[in-house]
Amino acid sequence: MNWTKQQRLIVLLSPFFIICMVHFVAIWGLETIPEWCWLVTALTYWGLTGLCKAIFVDKKTLTEWFQKPLYKPKWFAIALAIGIFPALGILLPNSSLLFEYTTLTLFLILFALINPWFEEGYWRGLLLDAGSHFPKWLIVLYSTILFVLSHPLMWGVFSIANCSIQMYVALFVMGIVWSFIRYKTNSLRWSVYSHMLVDVGNLSIFVFLNLYIPPGMA
Template identity: 45%
Template sequence: MASRAKTTWILLSPIIIIAIGFVVATLFSSFMNEWAWVPLAIVYWSLLGYCIYRFKGNKQVKSWLGKSRPSKGIVSLGWVVGLFPFTVLLMNLHVLNDPWIIGLWLLFAMINPVFEELYWRGLLLDAAMKRFPNWASIAYTTVFFVLSHPLMWGVFSIANQHIHVLLYLPILGIVWSLIYIKTGSLRFAIASHALVNIGILTVPVFLNLYIPPV
């Protein structure tokens, strides 16, 4: 595939992924209710994995995960935004009363950040920066990253439609993008993302066991 055409397909891919995710979430939530998050996660990660495999070209996945260049300021900010949601966790430990929920919550927090960072801040951001200035590339990837939450997970999860979540997501998208640009690696972005997924109680949130206050 020609380089320009490949870049165009990568830039269009979030629209396709979100559309498919919306259909999957709507279909499965009609009979699985909140547990629709399981098939959605499987389809979503499969789509991200396919895009990474199909469009990465000669680039090795490990090159996105290589040694980071020093950039203490933005990395420190990554730790701050990663740890901030732990206030939610500490105030709502009571929702973690089922070993299966705990296991799925931790498993999701280990898998999801890898797929999402490789796609949103790796493949997609790289493609965007071939066409646009860095600030516009960050904006482009962040807009779709934010939209993916209410349009996919938000089909069955009340919290993923909540204004507090929708205000925090752009901050995360921007910070993780800057970490990748400044350090040349997704390592710290993935680590920060994992902390967020733990702190916000992702699986209990999907199951509406925790809903942010109005």
């Protein structure tokens, strides 16, 4: 895609607008429909990031983002490890929640199947492309820092766990790794699949509803 300076600037600044808008929607949702606040927040977030991609991404670029990855065993293993890690520390010890709240378990699966396409397409697709004229380390750091900050400012409005140091560290590591997986494989697919595993493994919907809170934060 051929970027103009204006397009690059708009895209690179768009996280500030999106985070701000979703933040206020989350506050409104918490005050009016607290039990569905997470859903209103997610739909607003997906809508705004999706709109950015619809405006600035052509069909060819979108196809390239999700093309078959270059198979590199090391990066496949890293993507898998990042995806599975939350399941070992969060999902397995708290698996009883899945059977206690079966409707939420369905929402958990649906969220995990949908959310990564929007997040990876925006943070590791659109933003990295818009900043391709910068050194890779710089645009990866920029995208990752804003990705991390988006969680306490959006989901953290109603979710205790999204305001934890543990979460920030995990998000930072995942953001860096998923960015480099995109570069190394010339595709977002493995990042998306790894992100899906993370969203299930960290019990995202249960975290949004504070049915799971990390030890020491309750």
